[in-house]
Amino acid sequence: TQLLEQSPQFLSIQEGENLTVYCNSSSVFSSLQWYRQEPGEGPVLLVTVVTGGEVKKLKRLTFQFGDARKDSSLHITAAQTGDTGLYLCAGTGAGSYQLTFGKGTKLSVIP
């Protein structure tokens, strides 16, 4: 069973601050995805990374996939109140369709 550990579990920051969320595993993933979920809604896909060392940017969000494809990070620059939500990382193993999810990081951005 592939496990994904996310840290921190909870994060509360002031608007304008920077933050990084981590997703770690002892297993290798063929792809890793980040989702954001708001209360009462399903997770919404933010990005998919597939190549070790890959870096993707989505406006103020920067996603990195570790060289060994076992870990990933999400960095948010100048957080806004609209960034508040539950951030989930999820990975697929080689040849697998099943996504394994971490437990998520609950982010609160305070105005």
Add this chain to the structure above:
Amino acid sequence: GAGVSQSPSNKVTEKGKDVELRCDPISGHTALYWYRQSLGQGLEFLIYFQGNSAPDKSGLPSDRFSAERTGGSVSTLTIQRTQQEDSAVYLCASSLDYGGNGYTFGSGTRLTVV
């Protein structure tokens, strides 16, 4: 449709009753997944359908849980003789092919067993 549609959005049922949860995936998406999200827990895989292949039921927690997908489109998740530990948000997702490029989730059904 434009997105994944789930119904009902909320369901309160008495312990021991059966419930049916419905998922209408995005048109053309061959893969359909059911996940369960409990408070403080991550998403737990339940079942996967891909085209006309036999479903992967390896995540179903007990034989009280079953699911079907008719005509490669709409799916129904049935929970028989509900228990309080079944209370959770049940999420459906669909994807093109095997989902390696991401799922599209519905808003979920919040099930409360009293």
